């Protein structure tokens with residue numbers, strides 16, 4: 291099982307190319323850091339990897355097969371801002387169970403309190419909301435996780451708790467993870483290798 295980006299090129303509308311000719315392979319049990327100057331297209335590349343944006347050139351394959359957007363996607367993306375990733379008209383319980391039903395053990399390891407399930411998204415802090423987005427993304431069919439500044443907005447304790455829970459699942463399930471972060475220390479601590487988007 292491998293996630294492969296082949297010869298990827300992208301530009302918005304008819305604007306300048308953000309990047310071209312990107313080749314990248316992510317394997318199970320691998321954590322890869324993705325860095326690069328702001329605005330070079332890290333988030334855009336993450337969206338392409340997760341099938342949320344179509345590349346203008348090249349292809350994304352999982353086990354050499356093209357990915358389709360119907361059903362639960364095996365490549366899950368977590369953004370920096372959880373508010374943008376949830377439906378504000380749904381209560382947290384519905385948001386959590388959108389793709390699968392996370393078990394108690396996962397909820398506890400992510401520090402999600404039962405009482406939060408009955409709230410609306412705007413009744414939770416950013417850190418509390420992000421825990422839900424992480425739980426939602428870690429369904430049994432997730433093979434690759436793309437963490438785009440996933441814990442950037444959070445304090446050090448919440449950041450550590452979330453990463454500990456994610457790393458446990460990473461080991462159990464033999465997933466692959468891409469970590470986008472401007473924090474050199476976090477990248478150094480988590481990643482087996484680091485790539486720069488400009489040099490891909």
Ligand SMILES: Nc1ncnc2c1ncn2[C@@H]1O[C@H](COP(=O)(O)OP(=O)(O)OP(=O)(O)O)[C@@H](O)[C@H]1O
Pocket residue numbers: 302308326327328329330331332333334335
């Ligand atoms: N929907 C869009 N339409 C047009 N341009 C866009 C769109 N989304 C992003 N861009 C532009 O594409 C470029 C790359 O954006 P992207 O968010 O991928 O960069 P990034 O490397 O992740 O930046 P940062 O590190 O600041 O998050 C930016 O110049 C941005 O303004």
